[in-house]
């Protein structure tokens with residue numbers, strides 16, 4: 001795997017052993033993706049695996065007044081939707097952290113808070129979509145219902161319907177092409193409108209008793225009551241998401257790609273988390289892994305990266321290391337390096353004018369570095385410093401990591417953002433780097449296995465070598 005620089009396509013450099021490692025890694029990734037389709041499921045999964053690798057709950061460390069030493073591993077969960085992990089390094093904490101931050105929320109369709117209604121003999125759930133989706137992608141396909149209902153007592157009811165072997169599907173309907181004369185000439189944004197995303201969940205009346213109104217709705221409510229011991233009112237304090245059904249699978253006759261829901265940004269969440277587990281020796285610098293919620297709606301809220309969550313976590317970490325002062329915290333953050341690990345768009349020969357060959361990432365050429373994101377003249381983005389990019393090139397070349405540059409499509413065609421600029425508030429060096437996708441934000445996104453593997457290697461290299 002030498003002379004990385006002249007091998008543009010990562011597939012060309014792999015030995016038999018490399019290919020075996022790549023397939024094993026991608027198999028674990030597909031399993032993760034298939035079983036974890038909400039941020040809560042992802043956070044639960046990561047905590048479970050982290051515990052097996054001797055990570056301690058930072059909340060317990062704080063409560064017991066314990067001290068953290070070199071090599072200690074901790075995690076901190078916020079509402080089970082954002083997870084922060086750290087491994088305490090050899091160096092003094094003021095020297096800063098090596099941070100990789102991704103997000104575990106994904107575009108989907110959420111239930112409204114009073115969702116259940118009956119219309120014309122059908123029971124439906126009213127919804128409001130989450131994140132930037134092309135709504136016509138989400139109709140006429142099998143869907144799952146996942147999330148939590150919190151009862152007044154605080155009891156948490158977990159809902160997970162659709163991916164179990166004997167589970168029913170649910171879904172959104174679409175108009176048949178025989179009758180789409182008016183729909184066919186609508187603008188794409190209006191082909192399916194937000195208020196038309198009503199989830200069909202039932203069609204059978206509870207009984208023939210003419211005194212009962214809304215018999216189909218009553219039947220659905222009684223099923224929910226039997227299965228989950230919940231009332232309709234309990235949905236007021238629920239967080240339920242409609243997500244695509246079915247597992248992630250290999251894609252392509254050559255099996256070189258993976259198709260599945262939620263790869264933005266669980267592909268970077270999984271690879272960066274696995275990179276942290278790969279740190280068998282105590283790292284030189286303290287390493288932090290951020291798995292954030294709410295990125296798809298602007299990183300707002302207490303579990304989003306706009307909050308003080310990360311700063312508070314860093315303060316607790318430094319305090320548990322026995323060094324806390326406001327100045328130490330500020331210095332540690334200012335001296336940190338961060339990879340904002342998020343997906344970018346892959347070149348698509350079906351849309352060459354929106355994805356210019358010169359500046360877009362290609363499948364198979366490795367992890368994609370985006371110096372900037374934003375839109376209309378880089379507006380709202382973290383434009384990374386070239387000094388930092390040069391350091392990254394150096395460590396990646398030394399570790400034979402395939403990387404490429406990737407801009408999010410054609411100038412002035414649209415744009416996007418990541419969590420990069422929230423961390424750059426602290427004066428640290430931040431750059432966007434992740435896996436290129438086709439079909440981003442569609443129910444089934446596609447990534448190259450080689451790019452996934454190179455992202456993982458890049459993240460390991462960053463944790464170990466960046467200084």
Ligand code: MN
Nearest residue numbers: 264265342343
């Ligand atoms: Mn993303």
Ligand code: MN
Nearest residue numbers: 107264296441
């Ligand atoms: Mn996104």
